[in-house]
Amino acid sequence: MMLGELFVIGDSPVFSVLIWGALFITFLYLSRAPARRLILSLSRLGYQALRLGAAATVQAGKRLEARNREVLLASGREAKERIIEREFERIGATVERDLSRYPEIQRTLAESIQRIEDDHQQTSDVPPEVPGWTKAVEAIAKVPAKADPSVRQVLEAIHGAVRKAQQQSLRAYRESSRERHRLLSRMMPEWRRIQNTLGEMLKAVTSLLERSRSIDRHMLEYRDIVQGTDRALTSLSASALVTFAISALVIGVAVGGAVINFSLIARPMAEMVGGTSYIGSFQTADIAALVIIMVEISMGLFLMESLRITRLFPVIAALPDRLRVRMIWITLTILTLLASVEAGLAYMRELLLQDELATTALLRGEDVAALAGETMWITTAAQMGMGFILPFALTFVAIPLESFIHSIRTVIGMLFAGILRTLAVTMRVLGNVIQQIGRFLVNLYDLVIFAPLWVELKWRQAIARRRQEDPPESGSYAANYGEVSL
Amino acid sequence: MKLRNYAVLGLFVLVGCSGEPVNRTTGVYMLLDTSGTYADEIGKAQQIISYTLAQLEPGDSFALARIDTGSFSEKDIVAKVSLDTRPSTSNAQKRQFLARVQEFVESVRPSPYTDITGGLLQALEYLDEKDPGTKTILIFSDLKEDLKEGYVRDIDARFDNVRVVALNVTKLRSDNIDPRQYLDRLDAWRQRVEQSGGTWRVINDLDNLEKLLRT
Incomplete structure (x- = not known):
């Protein structure tokens, strides 16, 4: 005997199906309330479990993000400290190289200035004036009493003496002018020396100013990192990702x-x-x-x-x-x-x-x-050649390796944080889906037993109508215990 | 101190991982039929010898022996070599081997009888002695055994883990008259090898030698 034949009632399979179907639906109708509770509690259980899981994942993600943040800030702080330290070292080198010679430069400048001052002082000495009595000589020469031999002789002697004196004065004047020009030309190299020295000083000071500006910028960034601002975090994250990609490539x-x-x-x-x-x-x-x-x-x-x-x-x-x-x-x-x-x-x-x-x-x-x-x-x-060069070339792999090791912590942290976030969202969605599935199953259950439910509804409506038309007397079963609810 | 400990530990791990050492060497013994008209085929044999030498790696062994009236003898070994582990020395050995083969080819005389079984026994002895990871016997012959009277070759030899490859198995005139003789001859050798634990293969197309040393 086949197992299926056990379920056959009478000779007609259709009749058997109808009987078994009716029995099944009756069973479902009678067990509707506990079945509903079971489905809803199961779906609620799944929903709550997934919600809890999602909450725990979110917490874990937050902890991981906090840790990532700390790691990122710490590495950023360390890197920035190294940069600032290096900048200070450069400033120190500049100061040592250029500004340590400042007393010497100052002395050189002072000496140059002193020499210029001396030369200038010497050039300011009044040169012998050109004799002003040239006109007098001319006037003597034009005296009309030249006819008188004695006067004429005297005048000529005066004229000769005056001319001689004039020539001597002119020579002295020229000598003096030449000396002044010589002194002035001697000042030129001193000026150039001063100019060069000042130029060097300017270069050193400019370099220092540039370095100080760079340090200011780095210090601002360092302050942001120490304070843990979002701007610093964003900048460091982007920097870590770029560093990771480049170092991986190298x-x-x-x-x-x-x-x-x-x-x-x-x-x-x-x-x-x-x-x-x-x-x-x-x-x-x-x-x-x-x-x-x-x-x-x-x-x-x-x-x-x-x-x-x-x-x-x-x-x-x-x-x-x-x-x-x-x-x-x-x-x-x-x-x-x-x-x-x-x-x-x-x-x-x-x-x-x-x-x-x-x-x-x-x-x-x-x-x-x-x-x-x-x-x-x-x-x-x-x-x-390759055999000799490649070992030295491989030496430089240490630099990208360091960057890679430092950045990989951040990148892995970010990756795991992303995975945890995705997991939390997935669990939430799944929880909601399970809850909706529970409701759907309850509705499906009701759909399967729609016939008895319809009968029940009609029966309830009939009772309600009858109650409106003929209210129950005191002491009746319905008045005392209410309606029987299935 | 710590570094040394780590180094020793690493060495132990490496040695531990290696487990039982695997023998990766190959041993090849080639039997060359010089009886009757088959001696004319020796040019083809040279081609196979060259190919085999080219395939062998440092550490492998190769021996070439002739099949004559009584082949169970070390005297029939024409040339043998165990390639050095250093590639340069190994190459030099291959060249020397080839030179010896050339000398043999120029001076070979046809033998009146064909003792293939004796040659196989000698081959097994040689390979057992060398104990390579892979053992291969190449038989360059028409596989027609012709023993001199009095020679006993009804011996049960074991071919465990030995590959036997018959090369250039030419058809005799009688095979042309009755091909069953050729097929029966091949089948008899195959059964003999396989029943003794070996594997059997026939390669007649010498342009397709890739499977010569491959399992």
């Missing part, structure tokens, strides 16, 4: 360089460590090449740290200067040695490649001599 380029470097040294490394040994599933030669590149990058990091260009390791930055300089030389020496090793390996790579090509050609029965070209040295030299 690191990507550096990775490309490292890959090329790896391919340059991996093959010849097999000559040193053997081509058949493996560590795990990786060839030892590949791992050795990778280790060399990693050591180079590490040396580059230490070099940059020692030069105080980056500040990833506070221990190195805090080292005494002498030790730091020693570290610079050590890392630079190791880097140079590694670069030389790489250049050698690159050369060996070319030799191996040629050897392999020759062997392959021999195995194919081709002419081996045809492979040797005159321009082979170019590729060899290029490979060697």
Whole structure:
């Protein structure tokens, strides 16, 4: 007997369906109130749970945002402090270089001014006047009593003496004028010297003013950061995102360089460590090449740290200067040695490649001599050059790496905050959807049992009509206990 | 001190991750039939030898032996090499190997009998001794065994983890008359190898040697 046959009543399946349907609807009608409560409580439960979840997520998001804010402000503050510190160092250098010579410059200026003053004083001495009695001489010369020989002789003697005196005075005047001109021309270099000195001073002062303006600007931004203003936060967030993108790009380029470097040294490394040994599933030669590149990058990091260009390791930055300089030389020496090793390996790579090509050609029965070209040295030299330069180029990856590490904290924080916000919104929406689904199910339930509900409604209306027409007497069941509600 | 500890720890982690060392080397033993008219096919054999040498990596082994009247002998090994782990030395060894093969080709004389089984036994011995990760026996022959009277070759040899590749299996005149002989001959060798734990493959198209050392 099939299971379905158990539910067949009589011979007609339609009759069975009708009977079972009627029974089912009756069951649903009778259990309407608890079913409604169940559906509504379940939907409310889902709604409340999701609301609580959303509230908790929002709280977590707020905490994360606060933490991000702190991290961002702290990193911004640190960066700004470094910039201001650097500006002050530059001002210090300018003051030390230019303004420390101020007493000397002042003395030079004073001496120059003194010399000019002296020269000026000397030029102000009154020159001997040109004799004013020229007219008298002319007047004597025009005296009519020239006919008298004695008078004439006297007058001529006077005229001669006067002329002589006039010439002497003129010579003295010219001498004096020449001396004044000489003194004045001697003042010119002094003026120029003063002008140059003042120009230098002006340049130094202008530089200081520019630096001070820059410091003012940085100080304003620093104050904003310390106060935690929205403007500072927006600026720092944008800056962190830009820094992250740029540093990621540069690191990507550096990775490309490292890959090329790896391919340059991996093959010849097999000559040193053997081509058949493996560590795990990786060839030892590949791992050795990778280790060399990693050591180079590490040396580059230490070099940059020692030069105080980056500040990833506070221990190195805090080292005494002498030790730091020693570290610079050590890392630079190791880097140079590694670069030389790489250049050698690159050369060996070319030799191996040629050897392999020759062997392959021999195995194919081709002419081996045809492979040797005159321009082979170019590729060899290029490979060697790359092998030597790339380690030093990789040194500079420390700078974008530092920026990347600093900015990634902010970027990840922002990312997680965004995810939490989205999650909270999704949970709220889901909660509302569940609530609406509960209501929808209740309505659907009523729709399924619309027939008994309609009968109930009609019955209630009939009772209500009857009550209006014939109010219940005191003591009747309905008057005492009210209507029976299903 | 800390740095050294980390370095030692890293080394242990690396060694720990490596687990059981995997043998990635390849061992190839090639049997070259020099009997009767098949000796004329030796030019094709050179092509296969060159291809095989080109495919081998540092650390791999390769031996070339002739099939003659009694092939179960070290004297029949024409040339053998275990390639050095250094690529440059390995290349030099390949060139030397090729030179020895050339000398052999120029001086080869046809043998009256064909002892393929003896050659296979010698090949198994060589490969077991070298113990490479992948063992391959190349048989350059028409697979028609012709033993001299008195030579016993009814031996149950094991071909576990050994790939046997028959190359350039030429059809004899009798095969042309009755192709079943050719097919039966191939099938008999296949069954013999596979029932002894090995794998069997036939490559007659020498322009398609990519599958020669590939599993």
